[in-house]
Amino acid sequence: MTDSAKIVGWSHVPFGKLDDPDTESLMSRVSLAALEHAGVPTSEVDGIFVGVMNNGFTKQDFQGALVALADPSLAHVPATRVENACATGSTAIHTAMNFIEAGRGRIALVVGAEKMTSLPTREIGDVLLGASYYREENRPGGFVGVFGGIAKAYFERYGDRSEELAMIAAKNHHNGVSNPYAQVRKDFGVEFCNTVSDKNPYVVEPLRRTDCSLVSDGAAALVLADAETAARMKRAIGFRARVQVNDLLPISRRDPIEFKGAAMAWRKALDEAGASLDDLDLVETHDCFTIAELIEYEAMGLVPRGEGHRAIREGWTQKDGRLPVNPSGGLKAKGHPIGATGVSMHVLASMQLMNEAGDMQIADAGLAGVFNMGGASVANFVSILERER
Numbered sequence: 001m002t003d004s005a006k007i008v009g010w011s012h013v014p015f016g017k018l019d020d021p022d023t024e025s026l027m028s029r030v031s032l033a034a035l036e037h038a039g040v041p042t043s044e045v046d047g048i049f050v051g052v053m054n055n056g057f058t059k060q061d062f063q064g065a066l067v068a069l070a071d072p073s074l075a076h077v078p079a080t081r082v083e084n085a086c087a088t089g090s091t092a093i094h095t096a097m098n099f100i101e102a103g104r105g106r107i108a109l110v111v112g113a114e115k116m117t118s119l120p121t122r123e124i125g126d127v128l129l130g131a132s133y134y135r136e137e138n139r140p141g142g143f144v145g146v147f148g149g150i151a152k153a154y155f156e157r158y159g160d161r162s163e164e165l166a167m168i169a170a171k172n173h174h175n176g177v178s179n180p181y182a183q184v185r186k187d188f189g190v191e192f193c194n195t196v197s198d199k200n201p202y203v204v205e206p207l208r209r210t211d212c213s214l215v216s217d218g219a220a221a222l223v224l225a226d227a228e229t230a231a232r233m234k235r236a237i238g239f240r241a242r243v244q245v246n247d248l249l250p251i252s253r254r255d256p257i258e259f260k261g262a263a264m265a266w267r268k269a270l271d272e273a274g275a276s277l278d279d280l281d282l283v284e285t286h287d288c289f290t291i292a293e294l295i296e297y298e299a300m301g302l303v304p305r306g307e308g309h310r311a312i313r314e315g316w317t318q319k320d321g322r323l324p325v326n327p328s329g330g331l332k333a334k335g336h337p338i339g340a341t342g343v344s345m346h347v348l349a350s351m352q353l354m355n356e357a358g359d360m361q362i363a364d365a366g367l368a369g370v371f372n373m374g375g376a377s378v379a380n381f382v383s384i385l386e387r388e389r
């Protein structure tokens with residue numbers, strides 16, 4: 001896909017429970033910084049694409065119109081907000097790429113953000129359930145209830161994998177220590193993650209607190225340019241493939257532990273890229289819960305069905321393993337501000353490819369995979385990224 005749009009600059013705030021009162025504040029911190037990183041003046045921006053899920057986190061909607069408040073010179077640039085549950089960020093990137101590749105503009109600013117922590121935990125759970133098939137999946141525990149059911153179904157079919165889930169949590173928390181943008185930079189270790197305690201209780205059995213991603217505030221932005229414009233930029237990350245595959249929203253209408261849409265997206269993306277998993281130097285994957293990462297090992301084709309545990313047990317997905325997965329610490333340690341997540345994953349993969357990932361760096365990273373999903377494998381996005389300059 002050499003004519004596809006390229007990532008030419010980015011910005012990322014550290015995720016966490018932040019003082020920023022709202023997404024307007026969060027977006028203002030990354031929008032101009034990303035343009036500056038790309039060396040692009042605001043006058044050259046042809047379109048702004050914003051990813052914020054919201055769904056009740058705040059009464060302020062119309063989030064696409066908030067970015068220009070950071071700089072009035074952006075006031076007349078067409079701005080559009082998209083929403084696609086936890087894949088909102090990747091959806092904003094795809095929408096901006098469609099805009100550029102259709103020839104409607106040369107440069108697009110993509111901003112993903114979410115302010116989650118202003119609500120109490122229970123209300124946050126209810127807001128997040130808007131990304132499920134609410135009439136059937138409105139369970140206690142918010143989305144933890146949805147993935148608790150998935151973990152239970154997986155254990156019933158393939159055996160109890162609690163210890164391997166703890167190993168995934170421990171791996172991602174270990175990696176998160178090296179990530180200056182991560183919300184939690186603490187190396188919990190397998191024993192803590194595998195022990196139910198006051199500090200690590202069941203949230204919804206069999207998922208413990210350390211099996212869940214965090215509730216976070218955060219924002220990330222990136223700049224996309226067409227191939228000709230990107231040729232004069234300092235950085236250019238190309239998409240060897242970008243794919244979206246959807247699946248039916250109700251979990252009752254599909255095999256809950258197959259993640260069929262994810263598997264189809266991975267197959268299609270690798271095919272489009274003319275690559276195999278062995279060609280990838282790293283993957284940033286959507287570990288909203290540890291059981292999700294385990295099933296994603298199977299969906300991406302790293303291991304056969306029911307054998308996800310082997311990938312973590314045998315060390316393949318560790319930072320020094322044959323396919324490092326979530327060297328950033330993933331959603332588990334970095335945090336998961338919904339609308340920002342997909343953008344963040346692309347930014348962190350781009351940093352790796354530019355050899356600008358600091359302590360997170362995977363040596364000689366040349367090709368990276370990103371998997372971002374909305375809902376329980378409903379909107380599935382895979383990107384295969386490579387450095388072009």
Ligand SMILES: CC(C)(COP(=O)(O)OP(=O)(O)OC[C@H]1O[C@@H](n2cnc3c(N)ncnc32)[C@H](O)[C@@H]1OP(=O)(O)O)[C@@H](O)C(=O)NCCC(=O)NCCS
Nearest residue numbers: 086121128142143144203209210211212213214215288336
């Ligand atoms: C798991 C969860 C319920 C915990 O929330 P909580 O019980 O309100 O926890 P608190 O915010 O009171 O934090 C208590 C402690 O646990 C830690 N903590 C909170 N969530 C954590 C998590 N997911 N992993 C590890 N530690 C966590 C906090 O840092 C805090 O530590 P401290 O006592 O050392 O300061 C919450 O993180 C959650 O809902 N996660 C899932 C979010 C989600 O569904 N996202 C959408 C995915 S599709």
